[in-house]
Amino acid sequence: MPLRAADILFKDRAVGTLIETASGGTRFSYAADWAEDIACCLSVTRREHEWAQGLHPFFQHLGPEGWLREQQARVAHVVEEDDLGLLLRYGADCIGAVSVKPPKGSEPPTAITEATASPGRTVSGIQKKLLVSRAGPKKPFQPAAADGIAPYIAKFNSERIATLVRNEALSLRWSAIVLGAREVNEFTLAFIPVIDEQALVLKRFDRGPNGEKLRLEDCAQILCKPRGQDYAGKYDAGYEDVAAIINRHSARPAIDLARFFRRLIVFALIGNCDAHLKNFSLLETSTGLRLSPAYDILNTAFYDGFDQTLALSINGRKVHLDTIDGDLFRDFGREIGLPDRAIEQIFADLRRQTKKAASVIRLPDAEGFDGFVTRYAEIVSNACLRILGA
Incomplete structure (x- = not known):
């Protein structure tokens, strides 16, 4: 050949x-x-x-x-x-x-x-997804054609798990309140006629208003981690490595390190054990490369059989979600160079914001005690008590 x-x-x-x-x-x-x-x-x-x-x-x-x-x-x-x-x-x-x-x-x-193959375009990630576009605000989303802009990514449930879309939508909504709306990928829920399924539709932040391309690199790319068998390469690192990338390449490293630290705590609060290297990226902005908005936020602790260990090592070791407490994150914050005062300010702010976000995961009147939101809220509430003391 x-x-x-x-x-x-x-x-x-x-x-x-x-x-x-x-x-x-x-x-x-x-x-x-x-x-x-x-x-x-x-x-x-x-x-x-x-x-x-x-x-x-x-x-x-x-x-x-x-x-x-x-x-x-x-x-x-x-x-x-x-x-x-x-x-x-x-x-x-x-x-x-x-x-x-x-x-x-x-x-x-x-x-x-074939429209569902995304002709001429591609997007990484294990979950079933497509690049999509639409002709107007009230028009349905359609798989993106080979030409023109494709400003959205549609993510679907898998054959094995019928609640992925609901889970990620709830996780993004809760995280947007706790972290701030600008810190989290914009999204909506929509029916995609060609696929005949409900989807979580995310607005691409690597595209400008007119479809212009913005530089975006995930941490697996920056560290030159080979994909590896079964896509395991994106797990071959520690959260300290992500912090080192921010220190070296961000135009505002001190600010972005604090954003990263805050985000990592929120991922633990929400039960997101799959925050691997490809879930942290640097995005081109008017001031240079900056930590991108958060994306791919999922309460993986919700699902039996999923690994409950954080995707990357922290403080030099792999950590089970149930053993994480505030002291572990305080030690990590100091390790990556955050002052104690900044760390405690972040903890205090997260305690306030999680209380504001409580309404998002309040038990619906029509749901029983073994329902989706009930189980989801129990995971988050227990983590908030254990990590934040609130």
Whole structure:
């Protein structure tokens, strides 16, 4: 099989090439006239960035996972394990500002017409999801076509778990009160006719008002963590590593470290044990790279059989959700450089805000004591008592 190549674009401008190497790896090379970093791990001071085996992790993490990966591979007749092959077919519109396209002048691939495969576009994540758009505020959401903007991501329930959409919507609503609305991904609930299902529809914060692409990199990309077998690479780190990324790359590190610390406590309060490297990103803003709004917030403790250990290590060890208390977070805050006064101010603020958010998880009149909200609220209330003392 001949070695393949791809053109790499940044905000739709050609910046370099990605090629397979004879040894089984890949090499990204900047164009001679390009002078700007396109990623934290791809410094332009080095003109070439080689990865010994497989696709370079920065590009690998642009690709799909789970349901969408299966769908895209089937429709495009690409082997599901072929990371580069999938990006050559679907990488024209990825999350963030980087695009992957077949080399200019190469024979164009057969057009993808199946709407649920997101022709020409892709998004990472295990959960069943699609890029969607709509013609107007009162128009239904539809799978995004190959051309035009795709400003929303629709996330669906899985065949195994029928409450994922309800769970994440409730988690986002509660977190928006506790953290502040601007700290959390904007969302709505909507029926997607083509899929014939209810979805959680998230507004993409990596796109500007007119669809312009903004740089966005998750921490698995920044740390160059290979995806690994069963997508385990995104769990191979500690929350201290995320803090180090913020310290090194954020335009406002002190502010973003406090935001990250506050967010991590909220994830524990809500029972979110799956906050891995891909759930923390740096986003381009007018002042430089900043910690992005929170996204992928789910009360995983709600589900029997799910791992109740935090996704990444904290204070150098893996921690079970039920053993987390305020002292663990205080130690972590000091470890990442937060002053004691700032730590205690964050705890006091979270105690106030969780009381304000209590109405969001109040037991509905029509629900029994073994219902969804009852179980959800019990997890959150116990965590607030254990971690915040409130």
